Amino acid sequence: MKTLSDVENEVDQLVDKLGNPIDKNIKQVVVALRYSGFNTTASCEGHLDHGFPYPWVDIRYKDSKSRENKKRRLSKYIKQFYKTRESTHPLFLQDFADFRLQNVKWPRSAQKRKSHEEPRSQRLLVEYQKEMNEFTIFLLSIQSEDHRSI
Numbered sequence: 001m002k003t004l005s006d007v008e009n010e011v012d013q014l015v016d017k018l019g020n021p022i023d024k025n026i027k028q029v030v031v032a033l034r035y036s037g038f039n040t041t042a043s044c045e046g047h048l049d050h051g052f053p054y055p056w057v058d059i060r061y062k063d064s065k066s067r068e069n070k071k072r073r074l075s076k077y078i079k080q081f082y083k084t085r086e087s088t089h090p091l092f093l094q095d096f097a098d099f100r101l102q103n104v105k106w107p108r109s110a111q112k113r114k115s116h117e118e119p120r121s122q123r124l125l126v127e128y129q130k131e132m133n134e135f136t137i138f139l140l141s142i143q144s145e146d147h148r149s150i
C-alpha cells in the first residue's frame with residue numbers, strides 16, 4: 001500500500017500537456033483523492049483570467065463498474081463531509097469525462113452550457129478553494145483512520 005508521502009512524490013512528477021506542474025492550490029486535493037484510491041486525470045485550482053473560475057478535479061475509469069463504484073464512494077464521503085456543516089458553495093460530482101469534483105453546477109444541456117458563464121470574482125474563487133481544501137483535510141483524516149485500522 002502506498003504511503004501519503006509516496007502519493008505526494010508521484011503527484012509532484014505530474015505535468016500537463018504543456019509541461020506545467022499541477023496548480024499549487026489544487027495539488028493537495030489531487031494527493032488526497034489519489035491517496036483515497038481515486039484515479040484523477042486532470043485538475044485546476046481555478047483562474048479568473050482563463051478557464052473556469054473555480055477549482056475542479058476530473059476522475060476517470062476504463063470500465064463502467066469501477067466508475068460507478070468510485071462515484072458512489074466519493075458521493076458518500078461528500079455526504080459525510082456535509083453531515084455536520086453547511087456551505088454556500090458545496091462540493092458535488094458533475095458528470096463530465098467520468099465525473100468531476102467541483103463547487104459549481106453546470107446546466108444540463110450542452111447548448112445552455114456553452115452560453116453559461118460563471119461570475120469571475122476573486123472572493124468567490126477563494127471561497128470555492130477554501131471549501132475544496134477543507135474537504136481535502138476531511139478526506140485525509142478519513143484515510144489516516146482507515147490506514148491506522150489496517
